[in-house]
Amino acid sequence: MQFTLNDLWQSAPLLTVTATGLLALLVEGAGKGKPIRVYWISLAGLAVAAGFSLQNLGPEVPLFSNSIVGGGYASYFNLLFLSSALFSIILSKAYLERLDVERGEFYILILFSTLGMMLMAAATDLIVIFLGIELMSVCLYVLAGFMRKKMIANESSLKYFLLGAFATGFLLYGIALIYGSAGTTNLKLISQAFPRLVENSLFLIGAGMLVIAFSFKVAAVPFHMWAPDVYEGAPTTMSAFMSTGAKAAAFAAFVSVFLRTFEVAGTKLGEIVAIVAAASMIIGNVSAIAQNNLKRMLAYSSIAHAGYMLSGIAAGNVEGERGILFYLA
Structure with missing residues (x-):
């Protein structure tokens, strides 16, 4: 598969959320008991991804050998997903603290489920849609039973x-x-x-x-x-x-x-x-x-x-x- 710098720029929201999720995983693994770091990293990463999505609003552009698209339809949905994730993380902090179940992995799961949602909106291939659905769903299965x-x-x-x-x-x-x-x-x-x-x-x-x-x-x-x-x-x-x-x-x-x-x-x-x-x-x-x-x-x-x-x-x-x-x- 060949790709250009424009592919990377148009897919910047996806790449940003991916990088944020991986960074949050590393921070959570290195600093047990300090979910506040993961909380702020998650918020910052989602905000940056939303900024990229705003920049990419415009005509749709096929990316990565026409397996996904950037701009237009995908960017519109990206803003919906990222806004939903941002508000969910902000509202979850006090809620989880009150129930004494706040963990860094809660925010990480939201990040990766959001990544799956973004893949579903950008997909122009049934296999990519399947990957997005499964990434989103597996995270949501865990989040649904988080208060175990x-x-x-x-x-x-x-x-x-x-x-x-x-x-x-x-x-x-x-x-x-x-x-x-x-x-x-x-x-x-x-x-x-x-x-x-x-x-x-x-x-x-x-x-x-x-x-x-x-x-x-x-x-x-x-x-x-x-x-x-x-x-x-x-x-x-x-x-x-x-x-x-x-x-x-x-x-x-x-x-x-x-x-x-x-x-x-x-x-x-x-x-x-x-x-x-x-x-x-x-x-x-x-x-x-x-x-x-x-x-x-x-x-x-x-x-x-x-x-x-x-x-x-x-x-x-x-x-x-x-x-x-x-x-x-």
Whole structure:
């Protein structure tokens, strides 16, 4: 793979968060019991990455042999992820100190989960999307059960991990079927071949499996059952982080594949997404009314919001994409 200095400049937000995470790991390993250092390093690194993202706002630029893109779409989502991570870290410090569970690795996990989110938004290849999803998810599994002395936290983390592994299986199998029918995992090449592929049953099965995997990540009906339990058991600041940053990252990948690559309007795929969207809106709102726990109510509310945004994907046009991006902001 060949790359230029422009590739490095455009990918500066990704590289900055990576370097910050590695530096924080070294500092945490060298100075046990002093999470304050990791806290300030994390804040500084995220702020610098946000500055680079602002500088890179502009036309999209293919990077690293067209495996990711910089600018435009990616920079917009980077600012969402970095803002969410910054606020989560700032709000978490006093919260963790009060519960006497503050550890430097908490901030490090947020950094690497943010890196996974940024990869998902920048990806122009299904394999890169998979890597981003797994990097984000593994960190969130640990963060969900960070208060390990609480039974409800352990339960939520285990449930999130097991169901996440189930969704990962669908994602990988779907990617394999799409690769088998299209001969590539590059989204641009798949987009060019889509008129031919839409008649291929193998491709449609693979795309359907991607719908299942992404629906799990955005907590859409009927793949939403993990969300109320995980949000309830996770630290409060992590519930907020998962309902903002993680959900935005899942929609970034969802839009990249099903709006920017597949022309789902008027196809069976579009109909399936529309049904999932309608079910999420109805079940999410009705279930939220019956809750007497605030975090569970917010979880069901986020399921309904996922339905609203999925309706933009079902529309399958530029207005749908713009509506989703505006809604996430």
